[in-house]
Structure formats: C-alpha cells, structure tokens
Amino acid sequence: MLSVEIHKSERTTQGRRLQGLSILSTLVSVLVIFGLAGCGYQFRVEGAGPTIGGANPSASQEPTPRLVIQSLVNKSFEPNLETRYTNYLRHEFSSGSGTEVVPDSEAADLVLTGEILSVSLPTLSFSQTTTLESRAEVVMMVKVEETRTKKVVWSQLAKGSSEFYVTPDLQFNRALQNRAMEQAGRFAAADLAARFLLHVESGGLTRRAASPAPAAP
Numbered sequence: 001m002l003s004v005e006i007h008k009s010e011r012t013t014q015g016r017r018l019q020g021l022s023i024l025s026t027l028v029s030v031l032v033i034f035g036l037a038g039c040g041y042q043f044r045v046e047g048a049g050p051t052i053g054g055a056n057p058s059a060s061q062e063p064t065p066r067l068v069i070q071s072l073v074n075k076s077f078e079p080n081l082e083t084r085y086t087n088y089l090r091h092e093f094s095s096g097s098g099t100e101v102v103p104d105s106e107a108a109d110l111v112l113t114g115e116i117l118s119v120s121l122p123t124l125s126f127s128q129t130t131t132l133e134s135r136a137e138v139v140m141m142v143k144v145e146e147t148r149t150k151k152v153v154w155s156q157l158a159k160g161s162s163e164f165y166v167t168p169d170l171q172f173n174r175a176l177q178n179r180a181m182e183q184a185g186r187f188a189a190a191d192l193a194a195r196f197l198l199h200v201e202s203g204g205l206t207r208r209a210a211s212p213a214p215a216a217p
Helices: 002-038 057-061 082-096 170-201 204-210
Strands: 066-069 110-120 123-126 131-146 152-165
Touching: 066 082, 082 110, 082 131, 082 170, 131 170, 152 170, 152 204, 170 204
Parallel strands: 066 110
Antiparallel strands: 110 131, 123 131, 131 152
C-alpha cells in the first residue's frame, strides 16, 4: 500500500515538472521574439498587395489622355446658359474624369462637344391660387471624339435637377430660379464626369483604340 502511494506521488511530481518545463519553454519563446523585435528585426510580407476590384496594373501605366471641352450649344429657351454649363463641365472633368483638361489652343487626344437640350420648371406643390414650390430640370447630351480619327468613343445623356420655393416677390423668385438652374447644371456636369471616369477606368478608351477597323466592302 505504501509502495502504491509512493509511485502516485512520483508520477504527480513528474507531471508538475513537465508542466513547469512547458510553461518555461513558452516564456523563453516569447522573450526571444520580443528580443528580436527590440534588436531591429521585423517580420514583413514581401510583394504587392491585392488590388481592389481586380484592376489591371498595366492600366495605370497608360498616359493620361488630354481632353478639350468645347462650348456647349444651347437649344433650350433659357438664354446665356452655355458659358456657365461649359465651365461646370471643365471644372468637373478637371477634378475627376481620368483626363487632363486643356485649353482649345493646345494639342489634345480627345474633344468633348455637347448640347443643352432642355430646361424645364415643373411645379412640385401649389395652392388654389399660386405655385408654392418648383423644380429646375436640365437635360444635356455630350459626346467625346478622338481628335485624330474623329471617331466617337463615348456619348452620354445627363439630367440634373434642383428645387426652389416660390415667393410673392417676382424678382426674388427669378434669383431663386437662376440659382436652381445653376445647381442643376452642376449636378449634370458632375454626373457626366463620374460616368466618363468609369468609362476610362474600365478600359473603354483602350478597347476602342485597339478594335480593328471594319473591312472595306
């Protein structure tokens, strides 16, 4: 009976020693890692990381196309909009369209032309005697051509709108209406720039340039 208890005690002691050695080994490993970090060693992952959206790395090596934006043609009943709307397009395309907007006098790869098709002022709310709220709606159509070949590489219809309240003061109402038409034009220009940027980033210009010319009949 005494022999059995001695053996149990020895096994318990050995188990505690093994457990202590395991803990000691873990602590030593942790200290070694921290020691290497303190000496200037770093663990790094080599190579380029993943690309969001799976874009082709070679696309970024393409030169930025140069774009000329010509004055829009105003076909709406509202006068003097073509200059302002053209400036909105130049500003938005310069901010983010994947192109470099240059003056008409400089050489360019692409040229943008377009028209202000319509400007409307539908009523949103009204009483029995007067209009309370209205909206300015603008419709523009633009196209982008290659300067050298005159081929259309992109075309888009865009709409912009902005609401305004109607007051008994006719002069103030006209100011509110003009402001709403300006905002609608800016919204349409921003939408066109964003759509063209998507076209450029998706390789639309590259695919069009690489497509073979149609065979002669």
